[in-house]
Amino acid sequence: MNKKPLRILWIILGFLCLGLGTIGIILPILPTVPFYMATVFWFARSSSRLHEWFIGTKLYEKHLDSFVKRRAMTAGTKLRISGMVTAMMAISFLCMKNAPIGRACLTIVWIWHLWYFFRRVKTVKPDGNFSECME
Structure with missing residues (x-):
């Protein structure tokens, strides 16, 4: 091929x-x-x-x-990504008013996304140093 x-x-x-x-x-x-x-x-x-x-x-x-x-991002980057994902998922959630299973799946994905970003991806200060309280 x-x-x-x-x-x-x-x-x-x-x-x-x-x-x-x-x-x-x-x-x-x-x-x-x-x-x-x-x-x-x-x-x-x-x-x-x-x-x-x-x-x-x-x-x-x-x-x-x-x-x-x-595997680290600044807090600002995390918040921007999570904010955009939340906004896009909220629009999708509103459009699925007749699809409760779709809403449930979307909610699960949204919760997992937030958990992953704020618990698994380390936070660094903008200068590149790890934040001790956010690890």
């Missing part, structure tokens, strides 16, 4: 996620970190050169480096 079409698709997806993540820095409605995580994934699958370029950028260093290296 020819992998070139897949490779081109992965490059396109990588740049799409990079663009959306960068817009998310300015617009709080788009979550930056998940889009940058997707960018790393797609670039790693498509081109080692693109992957190395992206992990060398200030965008990667500022938004993902601490999470990738130490």
